[in-house]
Amino acid sequence: xxxxxxxxxxLIVQExxxxxxxxxxxxxxxxxxxxxxxxxxxxIFLMMLQKGGEEKSHEKITAKLDEKKQQSSLHITAxxxxxxxIYLCGADKEFDDMRFGAGTRLTVKx
Amino acid sequence: DVKVTQSSRxxxxxxxxxxxxxxxxxxxxxxxxxxxxxxxxxxRLIYFSYDVKMKEKGDIPEGYSVSREKKERFSLILxxxxxxQTSMYLCASSFWGGVNEQYFGPGTRLTVT
Numbered sequence: 304x305x306x307x308x309x310x311x312x313x314l315i316v317q318e319x320x321x322x323x324x325x326x327x328x329x330x331x332x333x334x335x336x337x338x339x340x341x342x343x344x345x346x347i348f349l350m351m352l353q354k355g356g357e358e359k360s361h362e363k364i365t366a367k368l369d370e371k372k373q374q375s376s377l378h379i380t381a382x383x384x385x386x387x388x389i390y391l392c393g394a395d396k397e398f399d400d401m402r403f404g405a406g407t408r409l410t411v412k413x
Numbered sequence: 414d415v416k417v418t419q420s421s422r423x424x425x426x427x428x429x430x431x432x433x434x435x436x437x438x439x440x441x442x443x444x445x446x447x448x449x450x451x452x453x454x455x456x457r458l459i460y461f462s463y464d465v466k467m468k469e470k471g472d473i474p475e476g477y478s479v480s481r482e483k484k485e486r487f488s489l490i491l492x493x494x495x496x497x498q499t500s501m502y503l504c505a506s507s508f509w510g511g512v513n514e515q516y517f518g519p520g521t522r523l524t525v526t
Contacts, residue, residue, distance in 0.1 A: 312453075334513060345417070345503055345517030346456075391455060399444045399463060399513050400471065405455035 306330060307392055307404035315410045316382050324377045324407045326392035332372045334395035340406070341388045349377075349390075379409075387411045416440075417518040419504050425524045432491040434521050436504030442516070443509035445487035447471075447479065450501040450520070462487055463509055494525045 308327045316322050326335070334353055338346040350359045352368035352375060359366050363380045379386055389406045396402055420435035436445065446461040448471075458471030460479040468479050476498060480488045487506075491498055501522050505515040 309455075336513070336515075338517075343501075343520070343522070345519045346505075346515070348514045348516070351512055351514065393456075393515075395513055399507060399509055400446070400458060400461050400469070401513060401515065402458065402472075403448075403456040405453060 306402055307394055309390075309392060309404035309407050311407060312405065313408040313410070315412065318383060318411050318413050319381055322379050322382055322409070324390050324409075326375045326377070326404055328373045328394060330373070330394075332368065332375070332394050335368055335372075335375045336393040336395075336401065337366050337375070337377055338391045338393060338403075339388050340391060346391065382409075382411045384411045384413055417504060417506055417516050419502075419518040419521050421521050422519060423522050423524075425526065426491075426494050427526055428495060430491075430494050430525075432494045432523065432525075434489040434491075434502055434504075434523070436487045436489070436506075436518055437485055438487075438506040438516070439485065440506065440516070441484065442506035443484070444507045444513075444515075445481065446505040446507075446515065447477075447487065447489045448503045448505065449473070449498075450503055456503065459489065494523075496525050499523060499525045 337349040355370040355372045391406045393401045393403045447459045448456040462481040478490045504518040507515045
């Protein structure tokens with residue numbers, strides 16, 4: 304089973320709506336990363352969270368790491384078609400390797 | 414800008430063939446990674462390397478090998494391709510230590526028939 308569980312697996316929203324994607328870990332997170340992937344392409348780094356309670360924002364995307372450091376949420380405000388893609392969370396492992404969740408596929412309807 | 418390039422975007426090979434996938438990065442990163450991505454399974458780490466000639470197994474190394482003779486280049490080798498290795502292969506690189514922000518290549522979609 305995966306160490307990182309993402310929910311939902313897919314999401315369809317109307318343009319302008321807010322949405323939240325969750326990433327839950329079975330272990331304490333020491334570094335949690337959010338990436339975005341456009342269909343059929345490589346991943347692009349969005350942000351990284353390390354401290355419990357930490358919150359970071361980039362444009363209309365906000366990510367939080369809960370106090371217990373086992374769950375992170377990614378919130379998009381006023382979604383746009385440019386937000387469409389696959390969002391993946393990743394967690395640091397022992398060395399500099401990383402493990403990823405299965406991803407959440409976001410579709411934004413104009 | 415960091416650039417990670419992969420030798421092919423699309424590749425079709427026959428069962429039993431030896432397949433080479435190449436990845437090159439231009440940011441002097443110590444770490445390089447090979448993943449495969451399958452629907453519903455996300456990214457799974459095959460191998461990674463934190464230095465020239467060094468390699469570490471990821472979660473699914475069976476059927477694959479890697480080579481890192483130069484810092485900027487990391488090759489993934491399928492010794493005898495099988496149909497269950499049909500997948501999207503993604504290469505990534507990052508600096509050693511500190512924030513592990515990985516830079517990804519565009520991916521190679523491999524089909525084994």
